[in-house]
Amino acid sequence: MSPNYPLVLDVAGRRVLVVGGGPVAARRAAELAVAQADVFVVAPRICEALSELVEAARVEWEAREFSPGDTAGTWLVQTATGDATTDAAVASEAAASRIWCVQASTGAISSAWTPAVARGADGVLISVSGGHDPGRAKAIRDAVAAGIETGHLPIRPTRTVPNPPMGSVHLVGGGPGAVGLLTVRGRHLLAQAHVVVVDRLAPRAVLSQLADEVEIIDCGKAPGHHQMTQDEINTVLIDRARQGLRVVRLKGGDPFVLGRGAEEVLACQAAGVPVEVVPGVTSAISVPAAAGIPLTHRGITSSFTVLSGHDGIHQPATDSTRTQVVLMGVEQLGQYTAALIVAGWPTSTPVAVIERGWLPDQRTTVGVLSDIREKTAERNVISPAVVVVGDVVALRTQLGDLNGWQS
DSSP, rough: OOOOOOOOOOOOEEEEEEOOOSSHHHHHHHHHTTTEEEEEEEEEOOOOOHHHHHHSSEEEOSSSSSTTHHHHTSSEEEOOSSSSHHHHHHHHHHTTTTTTEEESSGGGGGGGGEEEEEEEEOOOOEEOSSOOEEEHHHHHHHHHHHHHTOSSSSSOOOOOOSOOOEEEEEEOOOHHHHHHHHHHHHHHHHHOOOOEEETSSSSSGGGGSOOTTEEEEEOEEETTTTTOOOHHHHHHHHHHHHHTTTEEEEBBBBSSSOOOOOHHHHHHEEEEOOOOEEEEHHHHHHHHTTTTOOOOOOTSSSSSEEEETTTTGGGGOOOTTTTTEEEEETTTOOOOOHHHHHTTOTTTOOEEEEESSTSSSSSEEEEEETTTHHHHHTOOOOEEEEEEEEEGGGGGHHHHOOOOOOO
16 A cells, blocks of 8 residues: 555654664654654664664653553654564554554555655755655655755745745855856755846846746846946845845855945845845856966966956056956956056066856957957957956966856
8 A cells, every 4th residue: 555645744742652773763763853753762772873862862762662552642653673563563552542653664554654855944845755665765855855955946935924024135146157157055045036136247047947926126237337226226135125025136256256245235234134145156267267267377376366347457466477357347458458568567468358258159369468459359349258367368278268058
């Protein structure tokens, strides 16, 4: 007979009898203890795992054989003695008292079964019965658990709660734009989100994987054009969280690398809104890597500097041995390279400008300080792009493009 009526039980504070002292009984007792059941173990001897539970006062143990009357006052019985006669006696007494009994050793004739379980946030619990095939149940359970953890399963709450508690804001670094470079934590939070506030350079392809009812707010900032001001973005984050909603602020790169993430965190904290930061793969490092340019290399340089194209040209670096990485610097490229030359950098210093790093149409333009502006103009190089200045750029001729993602 196969299980045919799945049911989730609240055993917190309720007495549950476990008969047996081996590893199987220990696993069942531990699971029941996590569920806050009042666990009573009967067995002449117990294994080390059960002994640890007893020592931690998580279960109660009597060192003896099962006796008639042990099932009295219990809500559930689990028997795992390994002895068919004893297990049958336990099950028979439980049945006479109309108490559900799980027989670990003889599941085919058991009145109840313990499934393989996967747990997620907010009380999400997936139980899998393998039709008396524990290995199959565990394999399915593990696949479901992976889907929950990585955000590939829809785990966002859908039931409306009267007078909802305060929601939350999660600043998720989306990396350079490829969905595959999102962190597991970021994907998990997106699967739970009610609202996603998204930047222009975030991995927007992931939005098509969200449920239709998720509110998408586009606050993309193109050069010279902002759909929303920073204050307006802060207001939206706080407003939605105060409605009891889960808000993901999906950013390109990393929230704390030229991403104004700290400003948004401070605004949420000032408003009493719970806020979390999930780091992302910053384009300052990942985009050069996609073009075959390491920012450091033994024998060439052991350090690098990351600059904003809006601000960095006012303070050109004088150390020509340190790799320079410039974000948002296409429009100011001519001014910046000229400033480096004035600061003493050799005009022959290699420069690379990588457009749309990690995306299928990634393109790299290579030159030197004295001619890179003309080369980028000839090729109509546009933002988003990352500029790399330094001798490490020459390694690209050996390494080549290393972009393996096609999303």
